[in-house]
Amino acid sequence: MSVPVEIPARVADWFAENRRDLPWRDPGFPAWGTLVSEFMLQQTPVARVIPRLAEWLERWPTPQALASVPAGEAVRAWANLGYPRRALWLHAAAVQITERHGGVVPHNVDDLLALTGVGDYTARAVAAFAYGLRHPVVDTNTRRVIARALDGNAEPAPPSNTRDLAAMERLLPDNLDDAHAVNAGMMELGAIVCTARSPRCDACPIADLCAWRQAGYPEYEGKRKAVQKKYEGSDRHVRGLIMAELRAAHVPVTALEIETLWADAPQRDRALAGLVSDGLAVYAETGYVLP
Secondary structure, X not given: OOOOOHHHHHHHHHHHHHXXXXXXXXXXXXXXXXXXXXXXXXXXXXXXXXXXXXXXXXHOOOHHHHHOOOHHHHHHHHHHHOOOHHHHHHHHHHHHXXXXXXXXXOOOHHHXXXXXXXXXXXXXXXXXXXXOOOOOOOOHHHHHHHHHHOOOOOOOOOOOHHHHHHHHHHHXXXXXXXXXXXXXHHHHHHHHOOOOOOOOHHHOOOHHHOHHHHOOOOOOOOOOOOOOOOOOOOHHHHHHHHHHHHHHOOOOEOHHHHHOOOOOHHHHHHHHHHHHHOOOOEEOOOOEXXX
């Protein structure tokens, strides 16, 4: 795959003029805030994350502050962000940062990967965006821009860390500031211009270099990611109902109260058992509570 040399510079220039005003892009935004935002942004829209992030950082401005409270408080504060295991993992990571790194979020990718709940994307994002280090960072939006502009495909193939990071590495300038701008710019371009359903090619800074556009916008014929099952009526839905009840209560929620939340007993029992297994619900004599 060849990379037109103009792409990185154009993306960086476009990003400087068009980037959204997001809190984690503010000068001096702390590395802890970047880590929290990356946990929250996993599978959750930006608009829902921004107010929750502000509340979270006001309450727990440092890893030590979060580590000092029970994990259940993190789960309660997670509220409607979904996938509440992320709150448990973030609390565990805060404890590890406090105990292993003196309360300072590490900048080394391997040290970040050793934290609970931190995968390759999050580790690289924190190192690149909080500390300004040169690491390729690839999210869904980045992958879509690369697939279209460089590969000529309407959609990216299913994720491949090796392939995706190598593709982004070829786009990164050596200069740290420029690398930061290209990493962030590729994400932003995919988020607000080169969108999945309605790409705005007229607003794209690399439209004349885009292989997909030059090929006449062919349909994607490659492998696809598995489609996530419908949420309504799913086990995730039932888990969410039980979690909402646990978050709202400050006394144990009884089995009888949980029974009123969902009529399908086998599915309800399966959802509750999953929450207990994941450490999100704990039985405490008369009922279930947050950890």
